[in-house]
Amino acid sequence: MEGRLRQSTGRYAGKSAAERHAERRERFLEAALDLFGGGPGYRSTTVAALCEAAGLSTRQFYEEFRTLEDVLAALHLYVNDVAEAAVINALARTEHLSFADRYGAVFRAYAASVTTDPRRIRIAFTEIVGVSPRMDEQRLARRAQWVDLLCAEAAAAVVRGEAADRDYRIAAVAFIGSVNGLLHDWAMGWVDASSDEVVEELVRLLLALLRPAC
Known part of the structure; x- marks a missing residue:
């Protein structure tokens, strides 16, 4: 996505950097589907709440997205x-x-x-x-x-x-x-x-x- 922050490279736990980022992105989107579409809604969701629901850190969020x-x-x-x-x-x-x-x-x-x-x-x-x-x-x-x-x-x-x-x-x-x-x-x-x-x-x-x- 345009404007995404610089991502890490190299393999870790048998997965490439691209695979890890794709997996994290998917987890954020799944969590957002629950929160935006089934929970409090987009306007009532924070980055911290999304990260908690996805089980990921805010640092990892900003590696994938700039904003909610x-x-x-x-x-x-x-x-x-x-x-x-x-x-x-x-x-x-x-x-x-x-x-x-x-x-x-x-x-x-x-x-x-x-x-x-x-x-x-x-x-x-x-x-x-x-x-x-x-x-x-x-x-x-x-x-x-x-x-x-x-x-x-x-x-x-x-x-x-x-x-x-x-x-x-x-x-x-x-x-x-x-x-x-x-x-x-x-x-x-x-x-x-x-x-x-x-x-x-x-x-x-x-x-x-x-x-x-x-």
Whole structure:
């Protein structure tokens, strides 16, 4: 990560310096997932508390990260990257299904990635909001990637004759905004519905967006 402090080199206990640093980084991220996503939250967590939860020292923290915000940034990207991988995998394995079954399965794969672990949904939709201009920029940039992915899939559906031939960017932005807004409100307890009900409502929105040409 840019700005990381100088790290040690050489082997110790059978592990290279890179392996040791990767292991420590993983421990910090796991501890942060618990504290930011399941505990007091990002704003109420200190470096000392994170180090204690990870079983590591503050010196080791500053070898991997400069600030707690760096940890939050890494977690936010991780949660989104895992969800994107789930979507791409679902697209690949549902090519033989009908239009509605395919895109329903794809969105459910996304939802399973972010909603089955309450810590992930809190990181993706709650803790990241309003932290700093840097985090807002990252959040919007990652949202733009989801919009691009949805537009690319819509274009492919048009080529296959499965969706109407039109510009989908505005609709894609609206859908991604709906996903973020609804999942944020649901995670905050402001929506009286089960996770399945929330997901199925969003599936209906997606199928209406990518409506068949006929």
